[in-house]
Amino acid sequence: MRRCGGAVVLVSLHDVRFTYAFTEGPALDGVTLELEPGLLHGVVGMNASGKSTLCALIRGVVPHFHEGTLEGDVQVLGRDLSDWDPADLSQTIGCVFDNPFTQISGIKDTVFEEIAIGLENLGVPREAMIQRVKEVVERLGLQALIRKNPNELSGGQRQKVAFASIIAMDTDFIVIDEPTSQLDPEASEEIFGVIDQLRRHGKSVVLVEHKIDLLARYADSIVVMKEGRVVMHGPTRDVLTSDALLDANVPPPEVTALARDLADAGKELPFMPITRSEAYQAISRRMEGRPRGHHTA
Amino acid sequence: MAIILREAGYTYPDGSEAVRSVDLHVDDGERLAIVGQNGAGKTTMVKMMNGLLEPTRGEVLVDGSTTRGRTTASIAKTVGYVFQNPDDQVFNRDVRTELEFMPRYHGWDERKRAERVERAAALAGISRHLDTNPKDLPFATRKFVAIAAVLVGECGYVILDEPTAGLDVVGLSLLNRMIDQLEADGVAVVTITHDMRFVVESFSRVVAMADGNVVADGGCAEVFSDDAVLAEARIKRPEVAQLARDLGLSSTALTIRDVAPLIP
Numbered sequence: 001m002r003r004c005g006g007a008v009v010l011v012s013l014h015d016v017r018f019t020y021a022f023t024e025g026p027a028l029d030g031v032t033l034e035l036e037p038g039l040l041h042g043v044v045g046m047n048a049s050g051k052s053t054l055c056a057l058i059r060g061v062v063p064h065f066h067e068g069t070l071e072g073d074v075q076v077l078g079r080d081l082s083d084w085d086p087a088d089l090s091q092t093i094g095c096v097f098d099n100p101f102t103q104i105s106g107i108k109d110t111v112f113e114e115i116a117i118g119l120e121n122l123g124v125p126r127e128a129m130i131q132r133v134k135e136v137v138e139r140l141g142l143q144a145l146i147r148k149n150p151n152e153l154s155g156g157q158r159q160k161v162a163f164a165s166i167i168a169m170d171t172d173f174i175v176i177d178e179p180t181s182q183l184d185p186e187a188s189e190e191i192f193g194v195i196d197q198l199r200r201h202g203k204s205v206v207l208v209e210h211k212i213d214l215l216a217r218y219a220d221s222i223v224v225m226k227e228g229r230v231v232m233h234g235p236t237r238d239v240l241t242s243d244a245l246l247d248a249n250v251p252p253p254e255v256t257a258l259a260r261d262l263a264d265a266g267k268e269l270p271f272m273p274i275t276r277s278e279a280y281q282a283i284s285r286r287m288e289g290r291p292r293g294h295h296t297a
Numbered sequence: 298m299a300i301i302l303r304e305a306g307y308t309y310p311d312g313s314e315a316v317r318s319v320d321l322h323v324d325d326g327e328r329l330a331i332v333g334q335n336g337a338g339k340t341t342m343v344k345m346m347n348g349l350l351e352p353t354r355g356e357v358l359v360d361g362s363t364t365r366g367r368t369t370a371s372i373a374k375t376v377g378y379v380f381q382n383p384d385d386q387v388f389n390r391d392v393r394t395e396l397e398f399m400p401r402y403h404g405w406d407e408r409k410r411a412e413r414v415e416r417a418a419a420l421a422g423i424s425r426h427l428d429t430n431p432k433d434l435p436f437a438t439r440k441f442v443a444i445a446a447v448l449v450g451e452c453g454y455v456i457l458d459e460p461t462a463g464l465d466v467v468g469l470s471l472l473n474r475m476i477d478q479l480e481a482d483g484v485a486v487v488t489i490t491h492d493m494r495f496v497v498e499s500f501s502r503v504v505a506m507a508d509g510n511v512v513a514d515g516g517c518a519e520v521f522s523d524d525a526v527l528a529e530a531r532i533k534r535p536e537v538a539q540l541a542r543d544l545g546l547s548s549t550a551l552t553i554r555d556v557a558p559l560i561p
Contacts, residue, residue, distance in 0.1 A: 279540050
């Protein structure tokens with residue numbers, strides 16, 4: 001069993017290669033990665049770089065459900081993936097898919113029941129289940145939707161409901177694949193706010209997300225994937241200011257791109273910002289520390 | 298030639314009033330982005346533009362004739378609509394058949410059909426997938442199949458619903474190339490999007506919606522400098538635009554290209 005500082009390592013992969021059945025090239029190609037518990041790990045990369053397969057592997061969906069050839073050493077929460085019972089693993093790790101159209105069960109008549117579905121499967125007593133769903137509904141501001149049929153929701157609403165049903169399960173480890181792809185900016189911020197709360201409560205989160213400006217604000221570490229490999233993994237700041245990110249064709253936060261352009265024009269900032277508030281400080285300092293405006297949240 | 302909405306509104310059969318009363322012109326060859334919260338009425342409004350929905354109040358004119366009583370199929374020759382989810386749109390067993398759907402509907406001869414299909418496929422970067430089943434392609438590629446299937450019909454107007462969702466940087470630059478080509482061909486491009494950076498970098502006009510109404514309609518600089526409009530439509534400026542404003546550098550600089558020269 002691998003440990004890090006005494007605690008069990010969340011996920012440990014050593015030279016992992018996975019090829020889906022009936023495909024030629026590997027989806028994961030020599031991945032070595034260790035993720036610490038209690039942190040928010042962002043995963044970035046181009047389409048088809050292996051992000052979703054990595055999530056599926058951590059959850060045991062690969063190779064238990066999608067068949068293929070798995071090589072290398074995979075441990076989840078200190079246990080070999082092959083020693084996990086797939087059902088146990090799915091109850092231990094909450095998972096939100098990137099496509100809310102496939103995540104909604106389609107068998108429940110109301111959003112309230114849909115959110116309860118995971119708890120129902122776990123056999124949580126009725127009163128506790130109702131209480132728990134009510135809490136989540138309030139936390140995510142879904143009160144107006146609870147009586148609606150999940151099949152009549154918009155893409156954005158479905159995404160919120162899918163997210164709610166996983167939050168309700170209250171697992172210590174959550175894997176989330178692009179939770180905000182259909183959401184407007186305000187709703188995306190809300191979802192990140194909830195993910196941040198989970199992390200503050202000690203949960204471990206693996207999050208695939210294209211919205212790099214939001215990852216810059218919330219993630220503890222970033223994994224960069226390219227062509228089935230992990231090309232960089234480290235603290236968020238190190239990764240988002242690195243050339244490895246650009247080499248993987250992942251755009252940096254907009255303010256970091258601005259700072260890079262300024263540096264190219266000979267206008268170097270005192271430090272490389274990754275968030276807007278940092279950029280405000282860095283540029284103010286360059287402008288002799290006399291900001292002419294004020295920073296807004 | 299234009300799409301004109303005159304006090305157009307739409308109430309769904311369940312009584313929800315998605316679009317209240319909208320007056321709007323979409324002119325030939327322009328680039329227009331429609332922004333606003335989920336549920337603001339954006340998709341309902343564009344569905345009235347191509348006849349998927351007939352307005353329950355007011356009227357919609359496409360190149361001078363009303364959409365009332367016309368089939369969506371006949372309007373689709375002029376106004377193409379690319380769905381947010383390609384799986385709602387793409388249904389044929391291979392990409393070529395999917396792309397040939399509109400040319401056949403137009404009644405074009407085989408040579409013209411083949412020519413148009415090849416051009417649309419090349420523009421969308423899917424030439425090598427013509428004989429593939431769309432279901433075997435990744436999501437982003439299916440999205441380009443959906444776009445190509447609309448482009449191939451030589452519409453005067455193309456509506457793209459959330460085209461950047463799920464696209465990486467390569468997909469985004471391909472999308473921008475396609476929009477440039479459409480503009481060069483004189484086609485108006487209307488998009489619905491939550492991606493404000495895409496709006497300011499690729500579109501010249503913005504329509505902001507809130508609660509079923511248009512609350513602002515103007516150039517990007519004009520709309521994004523109006524705090525009251527942004528608050529009502531619950532949208533935010535792109536990061537560098539907000540930064541330039543906070544620093545007191547400019548209230549109209551919106552992109553990295555605008556902002557970088559302002560920093561001494």
